[in-house]
Amino acid sequence: MKAAGLPRLRILSLLFLLPGLAGLVISAVISTSYADTLPRSAVPDEMRIVPRNIHGIVVYQTVEEDRRLAVVENCSVAVFLVGLGLGLLYLERWGNVRSSELELNEDDVASAGQE
16 A cells, blocks of 8 residues: 555645634634623614523524624534544554555565575
């Protein structure tokens, strides 16, 4: 098995993992900001009628705020999971390459011992 594509697979994995993780941190910061600044009861005049439970605190936000946070959360999770899948694929292939290298080395040692 060739190890030629492994560095590219590792880089591709990191290119998905890191932005996904950053997006999750950003969504947590937005949620915390919402918990601190948004009203705790509905304000129909400001169109703040969509409830969101943030760590046991119910705040009311606009439809646009709810949509924006949901998009950031969902996209971040999706990107992170793609990176995680690629990382697991990289580790599996790396393990196969290492295993075949070890088997080849053992064969070389065994054949050298027979000579």
